Amino acid sequence: MVNHWRIPLPEGDVLKLTAEKLGLALIGKPLIAAELRWPTVAGANLAGATATSATSYGKHILIRFDDNRTLHTHLRMEGFWKIAQTGTPQARGSIAAKYSHKKKDSGANGGPLEIRAILVNENWTALGIALGMLDLIPTADEPKLLSHLGPDILDPNFKQVGAFIGAQRLTNFNDWPICAALLEQNTVAGIGTIWLAETLWTTKTYPWRKVSQMDDAERVELLRTAANLITRSVEIARVKGFSAVPRRAHGQHRNYCVRCQTPIQVSALSGPSGKPDQGSFDRIVFWCPKCQSA
Secondary structure (H helix, E strand, C coil): CCCHHHCCCCCHHHHHHHHHHHHHHHECCECCEEEECCHHHCCCCCCCCEEEEEEEECCEEEEEECCCEEEEEECCCCCEEEEEECCCCHHHCHHHHHHHCCCECCCCCCCECCEEEEEECCCEEEEEECCCEEEEEEHHHHHHHCCCCCCECCCCCHHHHHHHHHHHHHHHHCCCEHHHHCCCCCCCECCCHHHHHHHHHHCCCCCCCEHHHCCHHHHHHHHHHHHHHHHHHHHHHHHHCHHHCCCCCCCCCCCECCCCCCECEEEECCECCCCCCCCCHHHEEEECCCCCCC
16 A cells, blocks of 8 residues: 655755755856746856855755856755756756656646756756746845745754754744644744654654743754754765665554554644645644653
């Protein structure tokens, strides 16, 4: 039986490694061709520009160029970047065709999955497929673009600084269950349903506990745990791929909790008895009814 909830969604760890791969392919080599297939930037010309860095912030990717412009993309639910050797069939778009019959595009233009960004240097071609957001902005405007987001969960200083900022921002959602508040990117950027579930399971936290019922120390520890788990995911996936990253709660529906042998359950953000909507992945919570009891 196919488990629909095992499909990985792009969270901070996925974006981190995606940015690293883009950097390895693009940095230091001038673009010999580029095309942005997005209405607001369709006429932009990046040919001749050289990428100087590629980084992630939460669920966002920023590719900076030496002409003081930044290509900003967001994967949303369906998007991804693929790297192919310049001149090969994969670089000419067969990668996108491979996926187009499997699922529909949730991005701006609708229809089958399609290439929305093409960045070509003499060695590598980067294809942005089914991207959910694409902007080309002055690099100096990056802080303005990201100003609504909380601290990046993968920032090296997160555990020393960002966790305290995020813990304070959580209090803006005092009446919310912690499972919903952690998904708000203006609290902390980079946590999605996978690391929501893993963090709450690791800390034995009842997913629908109100934020107001947690003290400062509990909120900070929760966010530090999330940072540790996502950082560890990056370290493992960088070497072995994301399939090697252990999951104790997320995607373990009908399996037994490795800690107490109780069957893992899947519920909705609205409450433990809520039925998850399989078509809306950000509304799903995996949890252990015994380890994480109210």
